[in-house]
Amino acid sequence: xxxxxxxxxxxxxxAHKLWRPEWSDEKNWEVFGKCSNxxxxxxxxxxxxxxxxxxxxDTGFVMNLKxxxxxxxxxxxxxxxxxxxxxxxxxxxxxxxxxEVMAIEIWNILAPLVAMxxxxxxxxxxxxTENNYVEYYGGxxxx
Amino acid sequence: xxxxxxxxxxxxxxAHKLWRPEWSDEKNWEVFGKCSNxxxxxxxxxxxxxxxxxxxxDTGFVMNLKxxxxxxxxxxxxxxxxxxxxxxxxxxxxxxxxxEVMAIEIWNILAPLVAMxxxxxxxxxxxxTENNYVEYYGGxxxx
Amino acid sequence: xxxxxxxxxxxxxxAHKLWRPEWSDEKNWEVFGKCSNxxxxxxxxxxxxxxxxxxxxDTGFVMNLKxxxxxxxxxxxxxxxxxxxxxxxxxxxxxxxxxEVMAIEIWNILAPLVAMxxxxxxxxxxxxTENNYVEYYGGxxxx
Amino acid sequence: xxxxxxxxxxxxxxAHKLWRPEWSDEKNWEVFGKCSNxxxxxxxxxxxxxxxxxxxxDTGFVMNLKxxxxxxxxxxxxxxxxxxxxxxxxxxxxxxxxxEVMAIEIWNILAPLVAMxxxxxxxxxxxxTENNYVEYYGGxxxx
Amino acid sequence: xxxxxxxxxxxxxxAHKLWRPEWSDEKNWEVFGKCSNxxxxxxxxxxxxxxxxxxxxDTGFVMNLKxxxxxxxxxxxxxxxxxxxxxxxxxxxxxxxxxEVMAIEIWNILAPLVAMxxxxxxxxxxxxTENNYVEYYGGxxxx
Amino acid sequence: xxxxxxxxxxxxxxAHKLWRPEWSDEKNWEVFGKCSNxxxxxxxxxxxxxxxxxxxxDTGFVMNLKxxxxxxxxxxxxxxxxxxxxxxxxxxxxxxxxxEVMAIEIWNILAPLVAMxxxxxxxxxxxxTENNYVEYYGGxxxx
Numbered sequence: 069x070x071x072x073x074x075x076x077x078x079x080x081x082x083a084h085k086l087w088r089p090e091w092s093d094e095k096n097w098e099v100f101g102k103c104s105n106x107x108x109x110x111x112x113x114x115x116x117x118x119x120x121x122x123x124x125x126d127t128g129f130v131m132n133l134k135x136x137x138x139x140x141x142x143x144x145x146x147x148x149x150x151x152x153x154x155x156x157x158x159x160x161x162x163x164x165x166x167x168e169v170m171a172i173e174i175w176n177i178l179a180p181l182v183a184m185x186x187x188x189x190x191x192x193x194x195x196x197t198e199n200n201y202v203e204y205y206g207g208x209x210x211x
Numbered sequence: 212x213x214x215x216x217x218x219x220x221x222x223x224x225x226a227h228k229l230w231r232p233e234w235s236d237e238k239n240w241e242v243f244g245k246c247s248n249x250x251x252x253x254x255x256x257x258x259x260x261x262x263x264x265x266x267x268x269d270t271g272f273v274m275n276l277k278x279x280x281x282x283x284x285x286x287x288x289x290x291x292x293x294x295x296x297x298x299x300x301x302x303x304x305x306x307x308x309x310x311e312v313m314a315i316e317i318w319n320i321l322a323p324l325v326a327m328x329x330x331x332x333x334x335x336x337x338x339x340t341e342n343n344y345v346e347y348y349g350g351x352x353x354x
Numbered sequence: 355x356x357x358x359x360x361x362x363x364x365x366x367x368x369a370h371k372l373w374r375p376e377w378s379d380e381k382n383w384e385v386f387g388k389c390s391n392x393x394x395x396x397x398x399x400x401x402x403x404x405x406x407x408x409x410x411x412d413t414g415f416v417m418n419l420k421x422x423x424x425x426x427x428x429x430x431x432x433x434x435x436x437x438x439x440x441x442x443x444x445x446x447x448x449x450x451x452x453x454e455v456m457a458i459e460i461w462n463i464l465a466p467l468v469a470m471x472x473x474x475x476x477x478x479x480x481x482x483t484e485n486n487y488v489e490y491y492g493g494x495x496x497x
Numbered sequence: 498x499x500x501x502x503x504x505x506x507x508x509x510x511x512a513h514k515l516w517r518p519e520w521s522d523e524k525n526w527e528v529f530g531k532c533s534n535x536x537x538x539x540x541x542x543x544x545x546x547x548x549x550x551x552x553x554x555d556t557g558f559v560m561n562l563k564x565x566x567x568x569x570x571x572x573x574x575x576x577x578x579x580x581x582x583x584x585x586x587x588x589x590x591x592x593x594x595x596x597e598v599m600a601i602e603i604w605n606i607l608a609p610l611v612a613m614x615x616x617x618x619x620x621x622x623x624x625x626t627e628n629n630y631v632e633y634y635g636g637x638x639x640x
Numbered sequence: 641x642x643x644x645x646x647x648x649x650x651x652x653x654x655a656h657k658l659w660r661p662e663w664s665d666e667k668n669w670e671v672f673g674k675c676s677n678x679x680x681x682x683x684x685x686x687x688x689x690x691x692x693x694x695x696x697x698d699t700g701f702v703m704n705l706k707x708x709x710x711x712x713x714x715x716x717x718x719x720x721x722x723x724x725x726x727x728x729x730x731x732x733x734x735x736x737x738x739x740e741v742m743a744i745e746i747w748n749i750l751a752p753l754v755a756m757x758x759x760x761x762x763x764x765x766x767x768x769t770e771n772n773y774v775e776y777y778g779g780x781x782x783x
Numbered sequence: 784x785x786x787x788x789x790x791x792x793x794x795x796x797x798a799h800k801l802w803r804p805e806w807s808d809e810k811n812w813e814v815f816g817k818c819s820n821x822x823x824x825x826x827x828x829x830x831x832x833x834x835x836x837x838x839x840x841d842t843g844f845v846m847n848l849k850x851x852x853x854x855x856x857x858x859x860x861x862x863x864x865x866x867x868x869x870x871x872x873x874x875x876x877x878x879x880x881x882x883e884v885m886a887i888e889i890w891n892i893l894a895p896l897v898a899m900x901x902x903x904x905x906x907x908x909x910x911x912t913e914n915n916y917v918e919y920y921g922g923x924x925x926x
Contacts, residue, residue: 072597073632081340083226083251083295088698099699101706107295108226110253112340120638123601126517127528128593133629134530152226152250166700168644190640197224197255200705203645209692210640211762211782215883216918231412242413244420263924269803270814271881276915277816307414311358315409333926343419346359352406353926354476354496367626369512369537369581374841385842387849393581394512396539398626438512438536452843454787483510483541486848489788495835497905497925501740502775549781555660556671557738562772563673619783639783653912655798655823655867679867680798682825684912724798724822769796769827 073190074130075118078140083110084153084165108152111196115144115174118191119182131187139181144174167196171204179206216333217273218261221283226253227296227308251295254339258287258317261334262325274330282324287317310339314347322349359476360416361404364426369396370439370451394438397482401430401460404477405468417473425467430460453482457490465492502619503559504547507569512539513582513594537581540625544573544603547620548611560616568610573603596625600633608635645762646702647690650712655682656725656737680724683768687716687746690763691754703759711753716746739768743776751778788905789845790833793855798825799868799880823867826911830859830889833906834897846902854896859889882911886919894921 085108086100096104103109117140121130147157153165159177163169171194179189195201228251229243239247246252260283264273290300296308302320306312314337322332338344371394372386382390389395403426407416433443439451445463449455457480465475481487514537515529525533532538546569550559576586582594588606592598600623608618624630657680658672668676675681689712693702719729725737731745743766751761767773800823801815811819818824832855836845862872868880874892878884886909894904910916 070601070633070636071638072600074597075630075632077628079341081252081254083253086700099704102293105293105295105299107298108251108253109224109293109295110226110251111224112255118632120640123595123597126593128515128595128598130597130631132528150245150248150252152248152252155250156248164698164700166695168646168695168702169700171644172642172695198222199649201647202702203647203690204642205640205645207642208640209643211692211777211780213887213919213922214924215886216920217883218916218918220914229414242418261918263926266881266883266887269879271801271879271884273883273917275814307412309409309414311360311409311416312414314358315356342363344361345416346361346404347356348359348926350356351926352357354406354491354494365627367538367540369539372843385847388579391579391581391585393584394537394539395510395579395581396512396537397510398541436531436534436538438534438538441536442534450841450843452838454789454838454845455843457787458785458838484508485792487790488845489790489833490785491788493785495786497835497920497923499744499776499779500781501743502777503740504773504775506771547775549783552738552740552744555736557658557736557741559740559774561671634783637783651913653824653826655825674865677865677867677871679870680823680825681796681865681867682798682823683796684827722817722820722824724820724824727822728820770794 070122071120072123072130073118073120074133075116076133076136076140078115078117078137078145079112080115080145080149081110081112082148082151082153083108085109086164086166113148114195115140116193116195117178117189118193119187120190121187131182131185135185136182136187139185140178143177143181167194167200167202168204170194171202175204175206213265214263215266215273216261216263217276217279218259219276219279219283221258221260221280221288222255223258223288223292224253224255225291225294225296226251228252229307229309231307251297256291257338258283259336259338260321260332261336262330263333264330274325274328278328279325279330282328283321286320286324310337310343310345311347313337314345318347318349356408357406358409358416359404359406360419360422361402362419362422362426364401364403364423364431365398366401366431366435367396367398368434368437368439369394371395372450372452373440374450394440399434400481401426402479402481403464403475404479405473406476407473417468417471421471422468422473425471426464429463429467453480453486453488454490456480457488461490461492499551500549501552501559502547502549503562504545505562505565505569507544507546507566507574508541509544509574509578510539510541511577511580511582512537514538515593515595517593537583542577543624544569545622545624546607546618547622548616549619550616560611560614564614565611565616568614569607572606572610596623596629596631597633599623600631604633604635642694643692644695644702645690645692646705647688648705648708648712650687650689650709650717651684652687652717652721653682653684654720654723654725655680657681658736658738660736680726685720686767687712688763688765688767689750689761690765691759692762693759703754703757707757708754708759711757712750715749715753739766739772739774740776742766743774747776747778785837786835787838787845788833788835789848789851790831791848791851791855793830793832793852793860794827795830795860795864796825796827797863797866797868798823800824801879801881803879828863829910830855831908831910832893832904833908834902835905836902846897846900850900851897851902854900855893858892858896882909882915882917883919885909886917890919890921
């Protein structure tokens with residue numbers, strides 16, 4: 069076996085805030101700082117999707133990147149891009165729009181879709197700024 | 212004369228939308244596309260501020276970058292970072308929050324402040340995404 | 355007047371070689387080095403297109419970036435992407451496929467198209483590798 | 498034990514196409530899309546080579562990076578840089594020039610050479626564009 | 641369990657040399673090359689600190705990034721930034737200032753501090769130049 | 784005339800401090816802050832050298848980039864790389880090692896060398912960190 073990992077990047081731009089309605093303004097500020105600004109702020113997000121597998125002898129591909137890109141664009145980028153993560157995104161409804169939670173929810177959507185297409189989702193990496201990002205391996209703990 | 216140009220980068224994350232209230236939803240969509248999403252979207256902005264001058268013989272500096280950084284942070288980054296550009300920013304009130312307009316308004320604020328500190332503002336560059344940015348030279352047309 | 359410069363990035367991946375058929379292999383090697391490899395080599399090119407103008411009071415735009423992007427994609431990226439610059443590109447036929455020549459030819463195509471859409475082309479920047487790029491201002495010499 | 502991982506980057510520019518001669522043009526297009534262009538296209542590739550080990554108490558090095566760089570340049574970059582991956586590269590002859598296959602073949606060449614010099618190859622990462630890359634751990638599945 | 645990994649970047653600029661006083665100049669040159677320059681050289685270092693954990697249901701956070709940033713700045717960046725790694729840094733005293741050794745020492749300082757604050761340090765990545773970096777997982781060997 | 788600008792990047796890693804010996808420690812600290820650390824600090828510098836000219840009809844080149852690279856490496860990178868800018872560099876002796884001064888001195892060395900080889904030096908850009916850089920146009924003021 070020659071398990072290889074391929075990664076595709078897609079990007080989206082979105083607004084969000086970190087805010088719990090049942091908390092006071094003071095508590096929200098204390099915990100979330102300027103990320104709790106009531107009127108939102110936003111980011112250019114980078115999403116890196118990693119699929120693992122054995123390269124197909126005919127194509128040399130673990131999975132066709134065009135297909136992977138189409139799946140990610142249709143199911144993840146379309147609902148997130150130029151949207152408000154707290155208000156506009158069905159799969160984030162009622163959840164904190166932290167990068168951790170987003171990465172987990174993105175995994176939950178993509179894992180079965182990638183499997184249906186003969187791949188195995190291995191990792192979601194979500195970059196929020198040049199100074200921070202989140203990685204999720206479906207709950208696995210590689211390190 | 213040895214005119215030299217120094218540039219300092221600062222960053223901020225903000226939400227905005229491109230939307231004219233007197234236009235119909237259809238017209239807003241036609242002109243601004245997904246940037247007109249009612250519930251906002253957002254970006255990691257990079258602001259590059261360029262000051263020109265003759266290096267001081269004692270310091271080798273056109274202008275002290277610490278001082279330039281403090282001015283930019285206090286007067287521009289503070290009011291923009293983790294804010295809604297349409298709702299929260301006094302100097303953008305009643306204006307379209309396009310990168311062009313933002314660059315011009317940032318110039319208008321910084322030019323006299325830089326001058327007061329012995330420098331000459333030469334250029335504002337505002338990067339909205341990895342695929343687009345705006346430059347403003349105070350109305351000059353270098354090319 | 356508030357002349358502002360907006361820039362849009364598009365990318366393409368292409369093969370080329372630097373080779374003059376009327377020269378000997380030795381002369382080609384001497385002048386072009388490994389870029390003269392008979393069987394081609396290739397690059398991920400970045401094209402940065404800059405348009406200047408006065409922001410429109412209604413939109414805050416020098417030019418609609420969606421429109422600019424469509425023009426660049428249709429007339430430049432489409433014929434260059436995943437192509438052989440020496441063999442497949444009508445507007446480079448019979449010309450050296452150096453980044454300098456490419457930038458000039460791209461300018462010649464885009465300048466009238468941008469003008470037809472109410473903009474003024476100001477600069478073409480073509481990045482070949484992380485270590486080199488070319489800029490062309492339509493023959494102007496800003497510096 | 499203080500197992501540490503060091504990584505060295507080298508770059509090369511090359512042409513390739515994804516194309517199976519026994520398939521029709523239509524099938525090649527269907528599977529490989531624009532990557533199947535008969536006259537080739539190309540990329541700026543980045544190769545990241547990771548070696549693991551215990552830092553030497555005298556040097557603080559897992560492996561001397563100068564030596565690692567020399568090995569990678571001589572055995573990998575030299576045969577790939579400014580070459581056609583389908584035509585010019587002995588170690589890719591008769592193979593699909595996908596990034597997956599390239600990463601595996603690079604591993605197969607480098608693993609014994611690194612071992613001979615007292616190191617242990619841990620990972621090959623091959624970046625084809627800013628939007629996709631491949632990782633290979635010698636068949637191991639860290640995640 | 642939904643173990644997620646969050647990473648925060650901090651930067652510092654420092655001077656160092658690779659040099660063993662008990663070795664001759666020739667031996668130092670042979671092993672360390674230009675890195676052994678007696679009068680030092682320097683780098684812009686990037687430090688990436690990764691913490692793992694289960695996102696808190698209230699905040700969506702593995703660990704508050706503001707808090708992580710404060711810990712890293714106070715205990716690592718403060719003693720390293722604009723310093724000489726061989727002369728000015730208590731926790732590197734008497735040690736080779738290689739990136740490997742630095743990454744291990746940074747881990748040793750941060751691991752208990754992160755644990756005290758309810759997190760679990762998972763990885764230290766230290767980038768010295770655009771061409772090399774080191775990773776340390778506390779001695780674990782994920783691959 | 785088709786004046787085009789080509790740019791080549793070279794990098795070097797060096798130590799320096801900003802410090803005037805005739806000033807007190809307090810004054811040095813007040814003006815130069817942490818850059819005045821007695822035991823030096825350092826950076827990964829990026830040098831971007833721009834040459835202008837009309838592309839040669841035979842080669843498509845403003846100037847051969849291999850030749851430009853050789854000139855820059857021999858006369859600038861060789862004396863600066865892995866050196867102490869205050870102690871080891873003849874052309875900076877007795878001068879403040881600020882990026883402004885360095886850019887001017889690099890211009891003074893390169894301008895005649897580029898001219899001797901049929902080019903015209905147009906710009907020196909020296910990047911010290913991801914947050915600041917200096918540009919020098921030989922004293923010209925393009926904007």
